[in-house]
Amino acid sequence: MPSLAEEELFLPSTPGKFKDKSHSMHRQFHRCFASTSTMFLWALFLIALTATYLSFQSFVDSGSKYFSTAWGGIHWEKQVRTSAEIHRHNGFSVLVTGAAGFVGSHVSLALKKRGDGVVGLDNFNNYYDPSLKKARKNLLSEQNIFIVEGDVNDARMLAKLFEIVQFTHVMHLAAQAGVRYAMENPQSYVHSNIAGLVTLLEACKNADRQPAIVWASSSSVYGLNEKVPFSESDRTDRPASLYAATKKAGEEITHTYNHIYGLSITGLRFFTVYGPWGRPDMAYFSFTRNILNGKPITVYRGKNHVDLARDFTYIDDIVKGCVGSLDTAKKSTGSGGKKRGPAQYRIFNLGNTSPVTVPMMVNMLEKHLKVKAKKNVIEMPGNGDVPYTHANISSARRELGYKPTTDLQTGLKKFVRWYLSYYGYNPGKSVK
Numbered sequence: 315m316p317s318l319a320e321e322e323l324f325l326p327s328t329p330g331k332f333k334d335k336s337h338s339m340h341r342q343f344h345r346c347f348a349s350t351s352t353m354f355l356w357a358l359f360l361i362a363l364t365a366t367y368l369s370f371q372s373f374v375d376s377g378s379k380y381f382s383t384a385w386g387g388i389h390w391e392k393q394v395r396t397s398a399e400i401h402r403h404n405g406f407s408v409l410v411t412g413a414a415g416f417v418g419s420h421v422s423l424a425l426k427k428r429g430d431g432v433v434g435l436d437n438f439n440n441y442y443d444p445s446l447k448k449a450r451k452n453l454l455s456e457q458n459i460f461i462v463e464g465d466v467n468d469a470r471m472l473a474k475l476f477e478i479v480q481f482t483h484v485m486h487l488a489a490q491a492g493v494r495y496a497m498e499n500p501q502s503y504v505h506s507n508i509a510g511l512v513t514l515l516e517a518c519k520n521a522d523r524q525p526a527i528v529w530a531s532s533s534s535v536y537g538l539n540e541k542v543p544f545s546e547s548d549r550t551d552r553p554a555s556l557y558a559a560t561k562k563a564g565e566e567i568t569h570t571y572n573h574i575y576g577l578s579i580t581g582l583r584f585f586t587v588y589g590p591w592g593r594p595d596m597a598y599f600s601f602t603r604n605i606l607n608g609k610p611i612t613v614y615r616g617k618n619h620v621d622l623a624r625d626f627t628y629i630d631d632i633v634k635g636c637v638g639s640l641d642t643a644k645k646s647t648g649s650g651g652k653k654r655g656p657a658q659y660r661i662f663n664l665g666n667t668s669p670v671t672v673p674m675m676v677n678m679l680e681k682h683l684k685v686k687a688k689k690n691v692i693e694m695p696g697n698g699d700v701p702y703t704h705a706n707i708s709s710a711r712r713e714l715g716y717k718p719t720t721d722l723q724t725g726l727k728k729f730v731r732w733y734l735s736y737y738g739y740n741p742g743k744s745v746k
């Protein structure tokens with residue numbers, strides 16, 4: 315029997331009307347039944363809702379599988395195969411990720427020129443003007459280098475590429491670059507530099523002939539290290555930006571894949587790479603644009619009015635370092651996900667070994683552009699920047715034959731010449 319309190323709960327809300335007890339119990343049963351079935355229906359509804367949400371999530375997560383029609387098909391496979399063809403004795407077939415990027419496009423052209431097979435991969439994202447990436451793509455296409463449009467997070471697409479081509483090497487340059495942008499869009503760094511790296515390493519480790527991997531780390535891993543010049547054995551456990559932290563994480567992640575699966579790994583710590591076809595987000599590039607447009611530039615300065623300095627490194631020198639790394643990389647030892655012996659693991663600084671202050675760099679630009687800059691000098695905001703970089707390159711010199719030959723003055727002259735030929739002297743034209 316229901317208690318009074320329970321009974322009261324089921325009393326009709328309309329007061330003043332008499333109901334006999336059996337009638338009331340019958341109604342209670344009905345109400346009880348009705349409420350149980352309502353709850354059941356609600357539960358069903360919630361389950362259906364959760365299932366719909368989860369399947370939508372996985373649909374979105376594997377977005378490129380469903381949204382991208384940019385890869386696959388007989389014609390696409392033929393383009394990949396043709397692009398990967400080797401045209402020299404003992405040549406390589408290299409998958410270059412980030413091939414429509416600054417360093418990626420230069421490295422791809424250098425490899426193709428000497429007869430290696432090159433297949434590019436790029437997601438053409440809009441971190442900076444995608445039309446510049448398309449222009450680089452056209453440049454590569456003129457040299458018969460095909461760039462697959464896709465993301466390194468797309469495991470199915472990578473598996474397909476490895477099924478079509480037995481890559482001897484992977485030059486992994488796809489990344490979310492930029493030190494300060496990490497505060498605006500932290501997730502993009504995790505997506506490309508961590509998740510994307512792992513997806514790529516998984517594909518490499520599963521390949522039946524595992525490729526040797528050379529990939530782009532960064533000088534930013536030295537973070538708050540004060541010992542100069544920076545040597546590969548220096549501390550790298552105090553990153554100053556999320557960008558640096560993801561690159562440092564990349565070094566640890568590649569180490570585990572080397573250790574567990576026998577992948578041959580070479581990590582290259584690039585020092586502020588600049589030159590023709592460069593990245594519009596970098597200071598030398600955006601300063602050039604602003605100076606030509608008569609707009610002010612913001613020059614950061616360190617504590618106590620100390621100028622910031624960078625070991626600016628010219629693109630052609632970096633390309634030589636990349637190619638030298640590929641040439642000296644030993645084979646991976648595993649196959650199909652199984653390690654068969656210890657594999658090579660290396661890290662090199664690729665810098666210029668002669669830091670130049672940012673105001674000096676601006677002076678050089680003014681000279682080449684023949685225009686005076688309008689400078690706003692402000693104290694460096696706490697946005698991930700480090701005051702000074704300087705590479706010790708003795709390891710790269712010894713093991714890769716790396717020897718930078720272009721000083722900043724000469725390199726900026728070449729950059730300005732390219733900039734003017736590409737954009738024209740066109741004040742008012744905006745470059746993203």
Ligand SMILES: O=C(O)[C@H]1O[C@H](OP(=O)(O)OP(=O)(O)OC[C@H]2O[C@@H](n3ccc(=O)[nH]c3=O)[C@H](O)[C@@H]2O)[C@H](O)[C@@H](O)[C@H]1O
Nearest residue numbers: 491492493532533534584585586596597612613614622699
């Ligand atoms: O070696 C690296 O690992 C990194 O190099 C590059 O980073 P950075 O060395 O920071 O280059 P970059 O932005 O050109 O700033 C140059 C200088 O100008 C100063 N700077 C910058 C912007 C500005 O508006 N004003 C200014 O003074 C700024 O404070 C700095 O002192 C790559 O972008 C990065 O992807 C990564 O590869």
